[in-house]
Amino acid sequence: KQEVTQIPAALSVPEGENLVLNCSFTDSAIYNLQWFRQDPGKGLTSLLLIQSSQREQTSGRLNASLDKSSGRSTLYIAASQPGDSATYLCACLSGAGNMLTFGGGTRLMVKP
C-alpha cells in the first residue's frame, strides 16, 4: 500500500525567500506525481504533474523534481510571496487500481 509523507507539516517564511517542500513515497512504482495547492475551505488547484519518466517540471516560480528510485519529490518555490500562502499537497498515482494517494500536506505561511 502506497504511503505518502510530506515534511514539514507547516512552514512560515518571510516574503522573498526561496523554499523547498518535501514529499516521500514508499512504493516507487508510480505512474505520476502531482503537486496541488489548496486554499482554506477550497478545492484543489493542480500546480505540476510529473510523469514517471520525467525528472522535473517547471511552471513560473515553481519547480518540481522527481527521484523515483529514492521515493522522493521536492517542490521548489522561488521568491516566495504572501499570495503563496496555502496548503501544498503531493499525490502519487500508483497501484493496480490506479489510486491517487495524497500526503498530509505542508501548510505554508509567507509573511509580508
Place this chain on the structure above:
Amino acid sequence: GAVVSQHPSRVICKSGTSVKIECRSLDFQATTMFWYRQFPKQSLMLMATSNEGSKATYEQGVEKDKFLINHASLTLSTLTVTSAHPEDSSFYICSAARTSSADTQYFGPGTRLTVL
C-alpha cells in the same frame, strides 16, 4: 477546459437526514469520477471510484449503504450521505477523469457538510 463543479458548496443538516452532493464535469465527459473526504487539517482520503453506468467501487472502511454513489451520465455523479450523523461532517471533494483512473483527475471545489 476541464472544469468540475460541485453543488452545494456548503450544507448544514440535522442528524438523521440525507444529503445529496452533485459533481459535474462542465466541459468534458468523465468516464470515471472519484469521491474524497477530507477532515480538518488532514489530507484527502479516497472514498470510492465510480464509472459511468456501473456500480461504484468503495475503499475499505467506507460503508456503501451509507454513502450512495450514482454515476448515471458522463457529466454527473452524485454522492448521497444517508442518515447523516455529526461524525459525517467533513469536506467532500470530487474529481473527474476523461477515461480511466489512470487519466489526469480534475478536482471540484468541494462541499462542506455540517451535521448538527
